[in-house]
Amino acid sequence: MFSSRVHLLNICQQKKGNIAGFIWDKISLSAVTFRKMSSFNQEFKERFFRGAASGEIDDVRLYIKGNVDLNERNERGWTALMFAARNGHLHVVRELVQHGCDTSVINSTGQTALDIALFWNHGDVARHLQAGQRYLHPDDNFRNYFSLNTLNRCSDKRKDRGWLANKINDANTRFVVFRNLEVLATKLPKSSSMYRYELGKIEMKPIETILACNPVTIFLGLVQENRQVPLTFKEPALFAVDLSTMSEEDVRALSPGSELLPGYPAAMQLLPAEAGIFAEARSMLAWHDRYQFCPTCGSSTRLEEGGYKRECANLECRSHKGVHNTCYPRTDPSAIMLVVSPDDKRCLLGRSQRFPAKMYSCLAGFMEPGETLEDAVRREVEEESGVIVDRVEYHSSQPWPFPASLMLGCIAHATTETVKIDETELEDARWFNRPEVVQMLTRQHPQGLFVPPEQAVAHQIIKTWVRRTANL
Numbered sequence: 494m495f496s497s498r499v500h501l502l503n504i505c506q507q508k509k510g511n512i513a514g515f516i517w518d519k520i521s522l523s524a525v526t527f528r529k530m531s532s533f534n535q536e537f538k539e540r541f542f543r544g545a546a547s548g549e550i551d552d553v554r555l556y557i558k559g560n561v562d563l564n565e566r567n568e569r570g571w572t573a574l575m576f577a578a579r580n581g582h583l584h585v586v587r588e589l590v591q592h593g594c595d596t597s598v599i600n601s602t603g604q605t606a607l608d609i610a611l612f613w614n615h616g617d618v619a620r621h622l623q624a625g626q627r628y629l630h631p632d633d634n635f636r637n638y639f640s641l642n643t644l645n646r647c648s649d650k651r652k653d654r655g656w657l658a659n660k661i662n663d664a665n666t667r668f669v670v671f672r673n674l675e676v677l678a679t680k681l682p683k684s685s686s687m688y689r690y691e692l693g694k695i696e697m698k699p700i701e702t703i704l705a706c707n708p709v710t711i712f713l714g715l716v717q718e719n720r721q722v723p724l725t726f727k728e729p730a731l732f733a734v735d736l737s738t739m740s741e742e743d744v745r746a747l748s749p750g751s752e753l754l755p756g757y758p759a760a761m762q763l764l765p766a767e768a769g770i771f772a773e774a775r776s777m778l779a780w781h782d783r784y785q786f787c788p789t790c791g792s793s794t795r796l797e798e799g800g801y802k803r804e805c806a807n808l809e810c811r812s813h814k815g816v817h818n819t820c821y822p823r824t825d826p827s828a829i830m831l832v833v834s835p836d837d838k839r840c841l842l843g844r845s846q847r848f849p850a851k852m853y854s855c856l857a858g859f860m861e862p863g864e865t866l867e868d869a870v871r872r873e874v875e876e877e878s879g880v881i882v883d884r885v886e887y888h889s890s891q892p893w894p895f896p897a898s899l900m901l902g903c904i905a906h907a908t909t910e911t912v913k914i915d916e917t918e919l920e921d922a923r924w925f926n927r928p929e930v931v932q933m934l935t936r937q938h939p940q941g942l943f944v945p946p947e948q949a950v951a952h953q954i955i956k957t958w959v960r961r962t963a964n965l
């Protein structure tokens with residue numbers, strides 16, 4: 494922090510001719526005390542906010558070049574990006590986003606820069622901010638982590654053994670490699686954010702001999718960057734391969750400088766654009782690992798359809814008659830819900846013993862057969878907290894590849910408030926008001942309480958509820 498201030502001073506020194514009215518004249522380096530440095534910094538920060546609010550791009554650029562935290566907030570949690578968004582200064586917004594300003598920061602009343610731009614009808618700014626959001630897919634509005642998968646799965650091609658064999662041997666094909674469900678990943682050279690790894694994508698040559706031994710190999714899909722352009726089927730293919738028979742050292746040697754990321758939470762450092770590919774691959778490999786024998790008759794099973802089917806070796810088995818779902822990959826739907834109080838001012842968050850200390854989250858539970866999502870939400874909330882829920886609102890879904898859940902995110906409107914927790918499942922559950930939840934989202938809670946990170950659908954549901962009160 495101190496060195497960045499000195500750097501700022503140096504820049505101001507170079508620029509002082511351009512900074513009309515700035516306090517530089519009053520300060521000489523020899524006389525700088527910490528107090529003056531602080532007030533200097535404060536004044537400089539205010540100038541940055543004023544520049545952003547008034548569209549004075551030169552002032553904003555000065556701060557950008559100062560290599561300091563562009564997400565600096567004022568006492569109400571407002572950033573320069575929010576000020577620029579408030580007044581519709583697209584050129585300032587563009588420059589700030591280009592230099593890595595975080596578009597997901599929320600202020601103390603729970604709004605992002607995008608909310609502010611939308612509220613004040615600055616459509617051009619809102620479109621720019623939306624395009625810069627991390628989980629956006631070109632053809633969609635919102636994406637949870639583990640859901641962005643740019644591959645076309647080409648399910649109709651999986652039955653064509655000849656086509657698949659040719660694709661495996663194609664020079665453009667790449668393999669995502671797993672060992673004991675840990676994925677091979679490479680650290681990105683610039684890793685300032687929490688997304689620090691990309692999937693290792695290996696050519697066929699170095700794994701040719703091991704592929705000849707028929708390890709579990711899954712056809713993940715063809716790379717289709719633009720959904721508007723029809724597939725030619727000549728696009729590069731991506732497969733997942735299980736190399737658990739190789740040593741960890743040999744697997745890592747396939748891609749210099751790579752690591753094997755153990756499952757949760759390490760895999761949440763993958764680039765969001767690849768997290769959906771990881772989710773598909775890991776859930777599929779976990780299914781093969783667990784279904785080596787037929788659940789109907791106990792005979793061995795073999796892989797078919799590019800890994801999307803396992804067929805029983807016993808020709809008499811009932812699984813060969815009609816559609817038998819044990820032959821296909823399984824997904825376990827789970828409900829995850831933010832329970833909100835009857836007056837909508839508070840929400841119910843809980844923690845299980847296995848959570849990291851001080852983390853609170855939405856309640857969650859597996860759906861049961863013959864149950865609607867809404868009823869699963871009502872049942873799990875009542876079981877775990879004793880609170881009665883009436884209306885259930887759907888939010889969004891998230892594949893959860895540990896091993897193969899689909900989280901169905903909801904907002905659940907409670908009609909009662911008395912909490913009586915199920916102590917086998919939860920350690921604590923209590924009501925939190927909005928300002929406190931904002932502190933938990935932004936890691937500014939006085940007791941250090943926090944909610945799951947942005948990769949979790951729980952975080953997104955909580956953020957949606959917090960953002961609903963417009964106080965701009």
Ligand SMILES: NC(=O)c1ccc[n+]([C@@H]2O[C@H](COP(=O)([O-])OP(=O)(O)OC[C@H]3O[C@@H](n4cnc5c(N)ncnc54)[C@H](O)[C@@H]3O)[C@@H](O)[C@H]2O)c1
Nearest residue numbers: 825827829854855856857858859873893898900945949951
């Ligand atoms: N709370 C969160 O913030 C959060 C976030 C992300 C994911 N999840 C996931 O939500 C899922 C469901 O939550 P939960 O564990 O509270 O569920 P839950 O409340 O239904 O209780 C879990 C228990 O349900 C039983 N169960 C029923 N069906 C099951 C199935 N298909 N697989 C495994 N166990 C089953 C088991 O006895 C298990 O111990 C879990 O996978 C959890 O990891 C929760």
Ligand SMILES: [Mg+2]
Nearest residue numbers: 856857858918
């Ligand atoms: Mg639960």
Ligand SMILES: [Mg+2]
Nearest residue numbers: 857858873877
């Ligand atoms: Mg439960």
Ligand SMILES: [Mg+2]
Nearest residue numbers: 858859860873
């Ligand atoms: Mg349950």
Ligand SMILES: [Zn+2]
Nearest residue numbers: 787790805810
């Ligand atoms: Zn069988």
